[in-house]
Amino acid sequence: MKIATWNVNSINARIPRVTEWLSEASPDVALLQELKCVDEKFPRTEIEDLGYNIVTHGQKSYNGVAILSKHPIEDVMIGLPGDDSDEQARYIEATINTVRVASIYLPNGNPYPGEKFDYKIGWMDRLIERAKYLLTLEEDFVLAGDYNVCPKDEDCYDIVRFANDALVQPELRDRFYTLLNLGLTDAFRAFTPSGRNYTYWDYQAGAWQKDNGVRIDHLLLSPTAADKVIKCEIDRTPRGKERPSDHTPIWCELSL
């Protein structure tokens, strides 16, 4: 089962890119972030016509996450537990073919330091608690999306330039490592242990052409899911097209 994640930076602006990618890459499950629209404005029919079931957790103008699946989508959970006052649409979870999947859009956290950074820290602590709970079930799960975290310096094209950016701060890296130490596997690093392999390039200053990117989109696998993963790759193709998202998809294949 092929599971992909992609921050599309507006599903309505990106629908030509998304439909061509779904047709060509043909993931069983696609986890999308930054829909930037309410559920009623999600372009359902264009995607349903390609054979996908859809669940969305939208929000006007900002954030928004979705799960697309060629297989039935069961037991949908909207929102990350742990803060009833949090109204930002950044988390949706469901079961597909016995695999629990989550589409995650972690807060960006800039400027650092500040309230937005503190919100990001709190959000990540809640994600850690959710991961701990899911681990007690001892089932396959994949927590995938835009983590807005560079785990190591090599995941950033210019660490000096990013010294004061929220993406690389040690408080966040520590929490990312906490997820790994709980037993989760960074699927990409399981197959590509080191190297500069990015998933996001700024629209500005020719970042894509110069490969000035960061690796911030991740697929974290439960122990039993990690036993089944046979491939994980970044698909750079969509980033090079006309009117692209600033992120590109990353996917893994589970042998169920």
Added chain:
DNA sequence: ATGGTTGTGTTACAA
């Protein structure tokens, strides 16, 4: 060079 771009949705804010 304290720059540059894209999106939402109105001209500011987020990324």
